[in-house]
Amino acid sequence: MDVLALSTYDDAPFMNQQIDALEQRGVSFERLTVPGHVSADESRGASDYLRFFPEVIREARNGYDLIHAHYGLTAPMALAQRRLPVVLTLWGTDLDGPAGPLTKLCASRCEEVIVMTDGMRHRLGTDCTVITFGIDLDLFRPIDSDRARAEVGWPDDEHHVLFPYSRERTVKNYPRAKRIVEAVDDRVDRPVRLQAVHGVDHETVPTYMNAADALLLTSKREGSPTSVKEALACNLPVVALDVGDVRQRLAGVDPSTVATSDEELVYGLVEALERGERSDGREAAREVSQEETIDRVLDVYERATDSETELERSKPAVPQR
Incomplete structure (x- = not known):
């Protein structure tokens, strides 16, 4: 064809x-x-x-x-x-x-x-x-987090929250993500850094996913956000607004949070960082x-x-x- x-x-x-x-x-x-x-x-x-x-x-x-x-x-x-x-x-x-x-x-x-x-x-x-x-499950897969952080140059004494979009993309709402991370920074044991990753080779995105402690999605609207599915495949905890099919994709995944307010985003991100665990999302990613x-x-x-x-x-x- x-x-x-x-x-x-x-x-x-x-x-x-x-x-x-x-x-x-x-x-x-x-x-x-x-x-x-x-x-x-x-x-x-x-x-x-x-x-x-x-x-x-x-x-x-x-x-x-x-x-x-x-x-x-x-x-x-x-x-x-x-x-x-x-x-x-x-x-x-x-x-x-x-x-x-x-x-x-x-x-x-x-x-x-x-x-x-x-x-x-x-x-x-x-x-x-x-x-x-x-999602290409051969490319997006869990790897050792310490090794991933070393490859991308992120320090081990900070929490790293991934924002996998350009800051300038209005629909992705970087200002809201920044506001959430600033609120969380006062409530956890280590400094929290919001890592806006954009314009890197797609083959390196899984390394950033495995280096991060959580993915934060604050988009004003979405269809089926690819970054959430990629995070699931890497067992990266996701804290996201209830947009697109996020609720369906994160159903039963732990730890993860689907939020409808800033307060719920803050609570979910604090919980994910304090637990310090990878999610069980890879099994859910097999559906896509x-x-x-x-x-x-x-x-x-x-x-x-x-x-x-x-x-x-x-x-x-x-x-x-």
């Missing part, structure tokens, strides 16, 4: 891992990214997206079996061509943010739609399949292994191409002249 993949970001590790895993299963990909500059505090303009339309339409003529559009804002370009079936994957912020109405309109016109959580499925209000991005999720994505691809075949068969024959 040959697939044209559209995205707004070319450096999204969770998307690229999925594509790499699909390629290992025999799927061939060509990737197109919306042009223009984007950063943590700067978005593309409308002209960037308009320039993407003709690029997608031209490329779609080159013999693909389907288009896989990642993120709602790529759906209009995918649908602008009329030759190929479209699979749309929604990440969460595209459904809940300002582009939500456009995303919902486009989703209803795609052959298949993938969402991250049951909550997203209910909010979308149209037929879709819940498949979260999978890369292998499991790739099987389900392939099923979606087959349904999308089968539905297109049935559509072609159902069209009336055109009389020959």
Whole structure:
């Protein structure tokens, strides 16, 4: 199967891992990214997206079996061509943010739609399949914490709380995380340092996960946060707001906390640091292994191409002249 993949970001590790895993299963990909500059505090303009339309339409003529559009804002370009079936994957912020109405309109016109959580499925209000991005359990695994801290250069006489995002990404709410850690710092035996880790090679992220004492998630909204699943795979305790599918992912994991207020975040982080134990999250992470999720994505691809075949068969024959 040959697939044209559209995205707004070319450096999204969770998307690229999925594509790499699909390629290992025999799927061939060509990737197109919306042009223009984007950063943590700067978005593309409308002209960037308009320039993407003709690029997608031209490329779609080159013999693909389907288009896989990642993120709602790529759906209009995918649908602008009329030759190929479209699979749309929604990440969460595209459904809940300002582009939500456009995303919902486009989703209803795609052959298949993938969402991250049951909550997203209910909010979308149209037929879709819940498949979260999978985790490479060979890459994300527990290793010795002392060795991991030595590799990343973190001192042993401090508690280290991981914030695995850019400080500038407003939706991740670094100021709230900083406020929580400052409150916790007065209540535990050792200094607490908030470690904002961003822009490192993805292969080194497991080392930071194993060097940390807890992961803190303070996002304003999420779909299915990959960092939480990666932390589970490394047995890193997670203290998180109740966003996206966090409550589902952390169900039964100890120690972990799903909070709805600053007070609960502080309490959960204090408890995790004072206990000083790794979690039992790896077993829960097996539910979202890369292998499991790739099987389900392939099923979606087959349904999308089968539905297109049935559509072609159902069209009336055109009389020959």
